[in-house]
Amino acid sequence: MAVFEKPVEVLPEATVLFAGDSGDGMQLTGMQFARATALARNDLATLPDFPAEIRAPAGTTYGVSGYQLHFGSVPIRTPGDAVDMLVAMNPAALKVHLPRVRRGGTLLINVNAFDRRGLELARYETNPLEDGSLEGYQVIPIELTRLTRETLADSGLDKKEIDRCKNMFALGLVLWLYSRPLEPVEQWLAQKFASRPKIRDANLKVLHKGYHYGETHELFAVRYEVRPAHLEPGLYRAIRGVEALALGLIAASHQSGLPLFYGSYPITPASDLLHELSRHKNFGVMTFQAEDEIAAVGAALGASFGGALGVTATSGPGLSLKSETIGLAVMTELPLVVIDLQRGGPSTGLPTKTEQSDLLFALYGRHGEAPLPVLAASSPGDCFYAAYEACRIAVRYMTPVILLADGYLANGAEPWRVPDVASLPPFEVRFATEPNFHQNGEARFLPYRRDPETLARAWARPGTPGLEHRVGGLEKEDETGNVSYDPANHQRMVKLRAEKVARVAREIPPTEIFGDPEGDVLLIGWGSTRGAIEAAVEHLRDRGLRVGSIHLRYLNPLPPDLPEIFDRYHHLVVPELNNGQLVRVLRDAYLRPFVPLNKIQGLPFQAREIETFITELTQA
Template sequence: MTSTEERSTDIREVDRIVVRFAGDSGDGMQLTGDRFASASALFGNDLATLPEFPAEIRAPAGTLAGVSAFQIQISDHDIHTQGDAPTVLVTMNPAAMKSDLPKLEPGGTVIVNTDAFEDRNLAKAGYDANPIEDGTLDGYTVITAPMTELTKEVCKDIGVKPRDAERSKNFFALGLVSWLYSRPTEPTMQWIREKFAGKDLVIAANEAAFKAGHAFGETAELSASRLTVRPAHLPAGTYTNINGNTALSWGLVAASQKAGIPIFLGSYPITPASDILHELAKHKNFGVRTLQAEDEIAAVGSALGASYGGHLGITTTSGPGVALKGETLGLAVSLELPLVIVDIQRGGPSTGLPTKTEAADLMMARYGRHGEAPLPIVSANSPSDCFDAAFEAVRIALRYRTPVILLSDGYLANGTEPWRLPDVDSLPDIPVEFASGPNALNEDGEDVFWPYVRNDDLARPWAIPGTAGLTHRIGGIEKEDGTGNISYNPENHGRMVALRDERIKLVAESYPATEIEGDADGDVLLLGWGSTWGAITGATGRLQRAGHRVAHVHLRNLYPFPNDLGEILQRFEKVIVPEMNLGQLSAMVRAEYLIDAQVISKVTGQPFTTGELVTRIEEMLR
């Protein structure tokens, strides 16, 4: 230990810290992590978070099944993931230690609420002996605090009952961690006052617990463990800390504003998509109508009905919901109306892992309807990127008059990162044109309106009810090219199938050139999609520093593929596709381009870490 570190005023600077808060579902770990993230964001760090919680609202207290955790990486430079191994682990009970200690990096710091380590909890977690005392923690820096008792103690003076006071112990933990890592305290205090406005005792208890935790750090001679991370050098601008579902909701609102037509959201609650329904329901002053439908099918059906009427029809769900909506998506393909279907993917099949992430719905999005029913697929790369992805999905839906599937996942939905806010004036307008008059001549040479006459994009007119002279009937039965009348003619069906295929392929002409990160003329291409972006970006950098010539392409548009993708793939000796499924994009790429794309799979309900990707890629390059 150097002399400077002995002085309590000295704080060691590091370029990043990964903190993991772990406790029982009832311990408030998500809130604690979220507050730590917000304070760090306001302090100016770059950060990325990963909330992990069980599907049960209250899993049996104290058990491994009930452990809820929140991991955050804060740094003084641009980062893309929540970090691999935590450098600091906060454990509020034995179960949290049992499940999460193996994740901690060697020599890392463990912060323990010792009050929770009594016999009953130890037994529930499967410990025969107390890990604080039996050498389990050897090799780690251990900070112990009787958080529950100390919280009760400070709350006693302000008249809070011990049982209620106990609930504030997570603020003790937050206070302690905030002191250790020099987080500003005022944002948290202010947040407590706003969040619990009107509940003076709760405010007092939480503030007291927070201050007690902070003071505990100062008085317990923990200075040696004190670290700080300077603000990151991020591009100039105004930032906010955002999660994927909020960014996605705002992207939809922004696109609606830029298109000049209001949103109608039909949605049925489902994890991890419900927060989009909650967010959009708040924005009625933007003309957003939300319907909590009776089921997934009604959710998409009502959205399609709204689109037919000239509104921006949207439905939000997760994989099980997309499966239920399949028939209506086929109808939307046949009706050629704009529609946005948001799939926040989760572990499957069936109920699967509702609160864990996975990206295994790509094949369903691409092929999951009967008949030849192509539709464009857009995917988001990071929490803040959900804004741009949503905007892109709406752009395609409105311009090409087609249903579009937007893929996000549970990791993006709940994870947060700082987002440099766009200038709203710089967002492009999305032109919308409704049909207003006849567009064809009938056999008698009269002006008539035919619903399936196409423009240069091969899109049919959007002729909304209420427009005189354009009355027409459409339906799911095959239509005659042009007139839209029912037709069972064999040649006509072949032509319509080909037209529906061709018109969706035309969407690729509206994409910008594909961006290649890293060594564009390198040997290895890492091809990714969705939330693997952060881990692959990190891995690309590390592999380059290790001397590999590696490039990274991350696809925004998964169908149709960009027109330049085939040529890019041909340039590389090796194409590797890391994805959170058994190889869906890699299979699609192999089929489309006849190249030997190799998959790196991970289907554990957890995102890739940069480290594991680097290891697995280096194995493949050996």
């Protein structure tokens, strides 16, 4: 098959976007291309883009489904700012995604879909293939539908089944264009359609047809190659953020010996975590689909009271509904992990779009003095470690913890080096089993006696004889946990609960700096913006600016070493996908002129947006 007659151009990196109707199988096509790319040892990042509607009418712009993939021999940090090649299966896909294609980029277009009906559905008044609007792009018109039908004319499949195979033509062609092997897709097709040999053979035939089309057709003067990246050796798998969160929770349960109880109410995009966890019952995972958000977190807290690892996850409005119970967890000092997959707000906002606008709510969104640790995950794979750490902190300090992720992290995927279980941080749990207070020959259990190091109170599970006690939302007397209205006691308890959370800072590892350890600009980020920020830092350094970045895993408490890092830069810039939240927290904590860089469009940062901002800032 390897007929390398045409010249091969070597690229350091490339971004491809497959787009078509919801029914065109674009997610599948994209995933198979990603898999072939991973097996070719490229670094990569992917971003699926589903329509918000469940079953949007075929051919319309709101029914367009896309899968973007950025891969390279260099480190890949984002799914790509600008698309090098768009595969558009219909006019709507072209209309929606053309703005993402770089000038001079390639448009691989299924021209058969550009009939009157298709153009009307996409609301094109004139045919973009004919009206000159695609000038400046390299247009490759292909009769995908016709070629697929021709290929399968004697396959015995009906027209509908035949048309469903046309994505394999596109896949075969793009695999040829980027010099990817066919074998991984062949193997996958053989497995997937093992019980339906007719369908399997049709797909294989069309896949090969697409591949050979590239080889033989004069439209393609050149093919590309992206060489293997320098990746840390090890076993890799592709992982989505939600999968990584689920695995992190299961790992925390496994390593701590605490059964995992996950309470959740369906909400976009957090529902996928419920789906994922409910598949793993053979790890003893208890999933509870509650009647509402409040019951979901309430049940998780009830399970924690019983000695389980109580976890809940939500998005947007769900976090508002959970805040009273999180306050109860602060008062009862029980471990509880609340994962917030942030989305555009306020109210219902932009349910399928990403945003970082819940930071202040996570930090302060409870009545009364109710501090708690807040953590954030920075990449799909990092969701694993962030979830594990959130559980560990919650149990070690007997506190609710909020873990912030977002829709972009949840749905995005990246190659993930599978960790050794033995390499995970230790996670020991000690339940109280004996009275912890002895006086005048009498032994008692004081539920609010604290560990002198962490200030965590004792955790006695119901069922432990002799340690019967009551917890609740009323203010607790120090040590005994009895209801107390004593003024001095209230002040002492507020301070104690705050100090306990502050002490988490003692185990925050030294902050790592990406790029220059001192210089003109320090970028301070958190959450899913890490890839874009670090890509921008690289590009800016290439242009001679001295730029570094730090990315905060711990948003409360903040790492203790930040001030001395801030001292080393002229400008302190805080890029966020919100209207300026971390920047307020930093100004409050450190009284320095932090500069906000905000994008609030429901979309992730592009590295070049950050680069432009920094360039203008340093030139001003």
